[in-house]
Amino acid sequence: MDAAIEVADLRKTYRGRRTGEVRAVDGVSFRVERGEFFGILGPNGAGKTTTLEIVEGLRRPDSGEVRLLGRSPWPHSPDLTRRLGVQLQASAFFEFLTAREQIETFAELYGASKTRAAEMLETVGLAEHANVRCEKLSGGQQQRLSIACALVGDPELVFLDEPTAALDPQARRNLWDLMRGINADGRTVVLTTHYMEEAEALCDRVAIMDAGKIKAVDSPAGFIRTLDAPTRVTVASGQLTDARVKELAAGETVTGDDGTVVFETRDPRRLLTALASEGALEGLAVRTANLEDVFLHVTGREWRG
Amino acid sequence: MTATAELKARTGTRGRAYLSLFKALGRGWIRDRSQIFFTILLPLMFMVLLASVFGSGDTAASRVVAVGDAAVLDGADPDELTVTRVADLDAALAMLREGDADAAVLQDGDTVRIYPSATNSTGGAIAEGRLTSLVDDVNVEVLSAAAPGEPVLATEVEEADGGTLQPIQYLAPGILAWGVAISGVFGAAGTIVDWKRDKLLRRLRLTPASVKTFLGAKVSVNLVVAIGQTAVFLAVAALGFGLRLSAWTWFAVPLVLLGTFAFLAIGVVIGGIAQTSPAAAGLSNLVTMPMAFVSGAFYPLALSPQWVQWISYASPMRYLNEALQSVVVYGEPPTAVLPQIGFLAAFAALVALVSWKTFKFDEL
Ligand SMILES: Nc1ncnc2c1ncn2[C@@H]1O[C@H](COP(=O)(O)OP(=O)(O)OP(=O)(O)O)[C@@H](O)[C@H]1O
Ligand SMILES: [Mg+2]
Numbered sequence: 322m323d324a325a326i327e328v329a330d331l332r333k334t335y336r337g338r339r340t341g342e343v344r345a346v347d348g349v350s351f352r353v354e355r356g357e358f359f360g361i362l363g364p365n366g367a368g369k370t371t372t373l374e375i376v377e378g379l380r381r382p383d384s385g386e387v388r389l390l391g392r393s394p395w396p397h398s399p400d401l402t403r404r405l406g407v408q409l410q411a412s413a414f415f416e417f418l419t420a421r422e423q424i425e426t427f428a429e430l431y432g433a434s435k436t437r438a439a440e441m442l443e444t445v446g447l448a449e450h451a452n453v454r455c456e457k458l459s460g461g462q463q464q465r466l467s468i469a470c471a472l473v474g475d476p477e478l479v480f481l482d483e484p485t486a487a488l489d490p491q492a493r494r495n496l497w498d499l500m501r502g503i504n505a506d507g508r509t510v511v512l513t514t515h516y517m518e519e520a521e522a523l524c525d526r527v528a529i530m531d532a533g534k535i536k537a538v539d540s541p542a543g544f545i546r547t548l549d550a551p552t553r554v555t556v557a558s559g560q561l562t563d564a565r566v567k568e569l570a571a572g573e574t575v576t577g578d579d580g581t582v583v584f585e586t587r588d589p590r591r592l593l594t595a596l597a598s599e600g601a602l603e604g605l606a607v608r609t610a611n612l613e614d615v616f617l618h619v620t621g622r623e624w625r626g
Numbered sequence: 627m628t629a630t631a632e633l634k635a636r637t638g639t640r641g642r643a644y645l646s647l648f649k650a651l652g653r654g655w656i657r658d659r660s661q662i663f664f665t666i667l668l669p670l671m672f673m674v675l676l677a678s679v680f681g682s683g684d685t686a687a688s689r690v691v692a693v694g695d696a697a698v699l700d701g702a703d704p705d706e707l708t709v710t711r712v713a714d715l716d717a718a719l720a721m722l723r724e725g726d727a728d729a730a731v732l733q734d735g736d737t738v739r740i741y742p743s744a745t746n747s748t749g750g751a752i753a754e755g756r757l758t759s760l761v762d763d764v765n766v767e768v769l770s771a772a773a774p775g776e777p778v779l780a781t782e783v784e785e786a787d788g789g790t791l792q793p794i795q796y797l798a799p800g801i802l803a804w805g806v807a808i809s810g811v812f813g814a815a816g817t818i819v820d821w822k823r824d825k826l827l828r829r830l831r832l833t834p835a836s837v838k839t840f841l842g843a844k845v846s847v848n849l850v851v852a853i854g855q856t857a858v859f860l861a862v863a864a865l866g867f868g869l870r871l872s873a874w875t876w877f878a879v880p881l882v883l884l885g886t887f888a889f890l891a892i893g894v895v896i897g898g899i900a901q902t903s904p905a906a907a908g909l910s911n912l913v914t915m916p917m918a919f920v921s922g923a924f925y926p927l928a929l930s931p932q933w934v935q936w937i938s939y940a941s942p943m944r945y946l947n948e949a950l951q952s953v954v955v956y957g958e959p960p961t962a963v964l965p966q967i968g969f970l971a972a973f974a975a976l977v978a979l980v981s982w983k984t985f986k987f988d989e990l
Contacts, residue, residue: 379828399639399834413829415650416820417657422650429646430833432639474833 323391325478325509326353326376331385333371345371346382347533353511358504360524361513362612368533369513370410373482376511377407390478403431406476410483412467414455420466421451424473431474441469444499446492460487465496478509485519497522517612527612529619536619541612548618550610551585554592557604558582569595580604643835647843655847664812665855669805670862673797676924677867680793688753691718691727698738698764699731706756729753795870798863799950800923805859806852806882807889807943808914813848814893815906818990822901827990845890852886853879860954872957878950881963884970885946891977892942898985917943942973 333346345368353359361369374380376387378394387394392401414423420442428438442448445465450458458466464487471479481500485493500523504510514520520527521541528538539547551573558581566575566582569592574585581604586592589607596602617623655661692699692711699709710727712718718730722741728749730741740757742750766778821827830840856878863869892913900906918924920934921943927935938944949966952958960967 377832379831397831397836399836402832403834405832407829407832409825409829411825413825415654415826416824417654418650422653426646426650427833430643430830430835432642432834470829 323388324352325355325357325390326351326359326511327386327388328352328372328376329386331372331375331387332383333368333375333380334383344533346375349385349530349533349535351528351535351538353509355509356504356507358500358510358523358525359512360520360527361511361530362515362517362520362527362616363513363530364515367530369530370482372530373480373511373513377405377480403474404477406471406474406479408464408467408471408479408481408484410486412463414463414466416456417454419452419454420447420458420462423455423466424469427470428473433473433475437475438473441473442466444472445469446495461489461492464488465492468496468499472503476508479503479511481510481512483513483515485514485516493519517616521612529612529616531620531622537615544612544615545610548610548615550614550618551587552589552610553606553608554584554586554589554596555581555604555606555608556596556601560601560603561599565599639834640836640839644839644843647835647840648846651843651847652850655851661809661813661851665805665809665851666858668808669801669855669859672804672924673794673801673859673863673867676797676801677794680797680925688728688749688756689726690753690757691721691730693718693730693732696731696733696738698733698761701764702760707753707760729757731757792868794863794867795955796926796951797924798860798867798869799954800921800925800947802856802859802863802878802882803885803921803943803947803950804914804918804923805855806885806946807917808910809851809855810848810886810889811893811896811914812907812910813851814890815896815900815910816893816903817844818894818897819900819903819906821990822897823903825990848890849883849886852882856882870955872954874953874957874959877953877960881946881949881953881967881970884967884974885942888942888946888970888974888977891974891981894981894985895977898981917941920944921947923947942970945969945973 329350331346331349332344335343335345337343347368349368349372351359361372363369371380375382375385376389376394378387378389378397381395389401390404392398394401415426418426421438424438424442425435428435439448439451442451445468447458447462447465447469450462455463455466464484468481468484471481484500485496488496497519500510500512504523512520512523524541526538526540527544529536529544537544558577558579561569561582570584570586573587576583576585584592589609593607596605687704687706687708690699690702690707690709692709693715694711694713696711699707702709712721715730715732718727718732719741721727722730722743723745725743725745728743728746732739732741738757738761740754742754744750770776770778827837827840831837860869860871860875860878864871893910896909896913897906900909920930920937921927921941922930922938923943927938927944930938945966949963949970952963952966953960
């Protein structure tokens with residue numbers, strides 16, 4: 322069977338009269354298998370949206386090849402678009418319609434029923450706001466409505482461009498559950514995000530993108546494994562004598578300031594057991610390497626979110 | 627599935643998509659108060675204003691202030707001239723300046739001095755004309771008495787243009803043509819700028835409905851709006867302002883639809899150039915305002931300078947106005963307005979071609 326998405330050496334340069342040339346996408350290749358949850362992680366302006374829009378067939382690349390469910394996304398064909406669900410970074414609605422009218426219109430375009438439309442409103446938690454005009458919904462509610470519109474046609478392949486950007490933490494968690502559910506149903510999901518923990522929590526594989534290039538692709542666990550970074554264990558100072566700290570560190574790095582002692586260890590289990598038996602757990606914080614460290618490692622730049 | 631069955635299924639899907647888009651866009655239109663204002667209320671307001679400006683004035687009696695005796699005014703017809711008397715010229719001139727009189731008259735022996743109002747020059751000119759003809763009448767009487775049996779020429783005024791042409795009869799088609807033009811131009815330009823901003827069209831391009839279906843639904847909404855606008859406007863003009871509708875009035879519908887195509891095409895060109903809503907509105911004004919003035923929308927083209935009449939040949943509003951006037955007011959059959967129809971169609975096709983060729987779909 323074909324891959325869900327195959328992209329080879331995409332390039333896109335924007336030419337503006339004032340801005341000059343911007344190489345938004347600069348030689349991007351990747352492959353997404355069917356049923357996979359694929360994330361594109363990168364800072365503002367990395368080229369995530371442009372890449373997604375090219376893959377969806379909204380923009381023509383300057384060069385490169387895209388296969389979407391085994392065929393070209395350009396020119397548009399209803400047979401292909403029927404199988405896609407798309408949430409664009411900027412919500413796009415019919416003016417002056419209520420949330421219900423909005424999603425019912427999209428449902429009709431995809432040949433889905435009114436019941437399905439109502440279910441989707443319920444799923445994204447907008448049932449009480451069904452009769453509110455779209456422009457009166459909050460930013461996060463609009464985002465959820467736009468996701469509901471993406472899912473109403475029961476798509477095989479779902480594109481979500483920063484779906485959780487405007488959401489509060491509670492709504493973000495709810496949406497994570499929803500996205501996991503979509504993927505568990507066998508749908509392929511492609512997600513872009515700024516949030517490290519989101520990519521870690523949801524994605525089977527993550528592409529790290531910066532300045533128009535994909536720097537690396539791997540599973541979150543795989544990335545962290547290759548990074549092979551020590552675990553940082555922090556406790557409040559004053560619980561251990563300097564000599565004891567040195568002993569516990571067993572030759573590994575120890576740093577610290579007035580209030581804290583920070584161990585960087587490859588054997589967190591041994592260290593934590595020892596600290597526990599000393600009763601020196603006040604102010605304890607354990608931080609394992611995460612995608613943030615991976616980003617620093619891969620791009621050589623600090624993550625700014 | 628056989629080929630025809632498949633074709634049927636496809637048209638069925640497209641038909642359903644068209645209907646749901648038409649419904650969504652139509653609902654949006656009805657709920658947008660500013661649209662209702664621009665397409666329905668604004669033309670009606672112009673009709674009220676212009677009908678009262680042109681409707682009065684030339685029928686009311688001129689207000690003349692006589693200085694002293696001014697015996698020539700004794701024979702004045704009170705329907706044409708209402709006379710007030712003051713003692714001296716200064717008082718009379720003050721009244722002119724205040725706009726309380728249209729002309730002052732001072733008779734000094736055989737000389738009748740007329741001071742027409744400069745403050746209200748139209749009223750002044752009318753008063754001057756009436757006073758001059760009053761003096762002429764008095765002269766004829768005097769001469770006839772001196773030389774009886776000598777024949778004199780008499781004038782009789784008949785109403786031309788097929789009977790009583792009240793101002794509303796020529797105002798209504800013009801204002802309607804203008805109303806159709808602004809709702810078409812502003813509507814299309816505003817919509818396209820909105821699409822550039824809110825990316826609705828990009829989202830819809832990724833649904834199974836084709837962009838053509840969507841544009842078709844959008845144009846259909848505009849055409850239905852134009853018909854509604856025409857019906858409301860003509861009904862108010864007929865019932866409220868005494869516009870007499872001919873038997874061919876129904877033919878206004880295809881004329882307005884054709885005009886709407888032309889104006890939508892102009893709006894698409896403007897929407898392609900403008901990047902923001904204020905820019906779109908400004909450019910639309912820049913096109914429709916001068917067009918209204920060179921097209922005889924607000925006053926008869928025949929009264930305009932020659933160069934304006936020349937420019938008007940390039941304006942679609944002129945042809946829509948003429949065609950509407952012919953069928954709605956003069957009751958001429960559609961065959962009489964074939965040249966206008968031909969021009970409107972050619973214009974619509976040309977501008978549509980230009981907008982299609984110059985439009986940057988990538989911006990949507
Ligand atoms: N329509 C456009 N015209 C010109 N330049 C553009 C356009 N869209 C994006 N760019 C530029 O291309 C680069 C990549 O933009 P893109 O929107 O793909 O980034 P992104 O990774 O999605 O960023 P964000 O996280 O902020 O959404 C940026 O430098 C941006 O300024
Ligand atoms: Mg983006």
